[in-house]
Amino acid sequence: MFRYSTTYINILSFVISIIIFLITNLFTSNENISSKSIFKADFKVNNLNSQENSEEKEIIEESSKDTKEEWYLEIPVINLKAEIREGTTKEIMDDYIGHFEETKKEEGNVGLAAHNRGYKNNYFENIKNLKEGDKVYYKYKNFEKEYVVTKQNIIKDTDWSDLENTDDNTITLITCVENQKEYRRCIQAKELLEESEEF
Numbered sequence: 001m002f003r004y005s006t007t008y009i010n011i012l013s014f015v016i017s018i019i020i021f022l023i024t025n026l027f028t029s030n031e032n033i034s035s036k037s038i039f040k041a042d043f044k045v046n047n048l049n050s051q052e053n054s055e056e057k058e059i060i061e062e063s064s065k066d067t068k069e070e071w072y073l074e075i076p077v078i079n080l081k082a083e084i085r086e087g088t089t090k091e092i093m094d095d096y097i098g099h100f101e102e103t104k105k106e107e108g109n110v111g112l113a114a115h116n117r118g119y120k121n122n123y124f125e126n127i128k129n130l131k132e133g134d135k136v137y138y139k140y141k142n143f144e145k146e147y148v149v150t151k152q153n154i155i156k157d158t159d160w161s162d163l164e165n166t167d168d169n170t171i172t173l174i175t176c177v178e179n180q181k182e183y184r185r186c187i188q189a190k191e192l193l194e195e196s197e198e199f
Contacts, residue, residue, distance in 0.1 A: 078126040124175035147189035
């Protein structure tokens with residue numbers, strides 16, 4: 001039977017210890033390196049994300065500023081100046097004047113609607129006081145026009161003929177009639193054309 005000498009066992013133990021030590025240290029250092037690089041990668045990604053988020057936030061803030069300046073209705077005689085948004089849902093009209101999606105935004109007939117009582121914002125509260133000749137100002141992006149009121153009447157809530165497109169530039173304002181659910185108040189204003197100066 002073969003017997004191991006004490007020296008042989010000591011050498012073998014020493015070699016095994018060195019191998020275990022090297023493997024452990026090599027694995028641990030790789031783990032540290034990889035965890036450091038993952039942290040750096042995460043940090044870079046987070047930095048990029050926060051940069052992108054701040055850039056997106058700036059763009060959103062800038063576009064909301066632009067929108068505020070770009071699309072509004074102003075009627076000085078009733079102290080009205082309000083922003084316009086697409087659509088005529090209650091949610092939109094709670095905060096803005098709504099634009100009838102089927103109507104034009106520039107040339108032609110621009111149809112707008114707003115609440116006149118009982119809501120957070122009642123932008124058309126005083127349009128019943130408008131008279132023929134009162135000025136209306138409308139701005140959409142680079143399109144800016146001055147109109148004069150030409151007509152005010154009460155229509156059935158099923159009559160949308162006043163929102164049909166027109167050859168001339170028209171603004172049509174529609175709101176409810178107090179205590180008459182089946183009727184709407186309709187005000188129309190035509191573009192004020194500058195008279196040609198005579199020389």
